[in-house]
Amino acid sequence: MRRDLAMAAKKAADKGDDWFSSLDAELEKKTKEIIKDVGEQNVARLELNRQLIEDFWKIWKRFNKINVHFALEPAYSNWAVFSETFPDGEWHWRPGFNPAAVQTVQLLDRTMDQARIGDALKVNYVEIDNKTRLRVTFEYCEGEHYYKYSGWKRIWTVHTLYDQALERVNVDDLHKLFADLVKVWYESHLRRNRDILIKHLKQTYEKVETFNQ
Incomplete structure (x- = not known):
């Protein structure tokens, strides 16, 4: 009787090990796939x-010459070190900044x-169906409207100028x-x-x- 119970327990344990071994192999495979995918995306995003x-810094400087002041995100203080006169002098990437x-x-x-x-001219990364896309938009305020229960709100319009999967982004198209x-x-x-x-x-x-805001 005890021998039968021991054998049954051993079979159950072996079966449990087989189940987890199979699951563990699947999880390991998925881990490697995701790490590879994330790594490739990080390289693409870094360069882009x-x-x-x-x-955008070149555009900022061009408008600055005619005294039109833009806010740039990320701020140049986060990514640039100016070795000469600001803003037209030479600069290099700030150590530790991760594009x-x-x-x-x-x-x-x-x-x-x-x-x-x-x-605002905006470039955003958006996730759609677990895929990263690059979206370029321009948004502006077209005025205000009074709402009975929430008061005055600004009416914003957003034009989508470009929307492409990250791996298919063409820098020449963006420049045009x-x-x-x-x-x-x-x-x-x-x-x-x-x-x-x-x-x-x-x-x-x-x-x-x-949208209203």
Whole structure:
């Protein structure tokens, strides 16, 4: 009787070991797959974010020359060390800064007149169906509306300019997009006419969302 119980217990233990061994092998395989995938994404994001930050810094400096002040995210104090005159002098990447960790790169217009404050060119990483995508948007405020129960709220419009899977992002396409938009944005500031920018966005980029804030 005891021998039968011992054999039954041993079989159950062996069966339990087989079950967990199978599960453990699956988990180990999944771990390696995810580590590989995350590693590849980090490399891609590191290179792309370095390029985006450098591009947006050039745009920031161009507007700064005509006294149009943008806020840049991430702030240059986080990623740059200037060895010469700021902002046009030589600079190098700040030690310890990790471009791959940056989730958003954006230029935010801080101009007070013509309701420009808050106009923003944004590059975001978004997760859709467990896949990372790069999305470029431009958002701006189109005015205010009074709501009975929540009071005055600003009405924001968001145009999607580019939306692509991370592994399929083409930097040349991004540069063409930035060049097109920045030329119009810049001219609208020179002419002190924000409508030039808004009209261009509405005619060129039809994918639009709105929200209140």
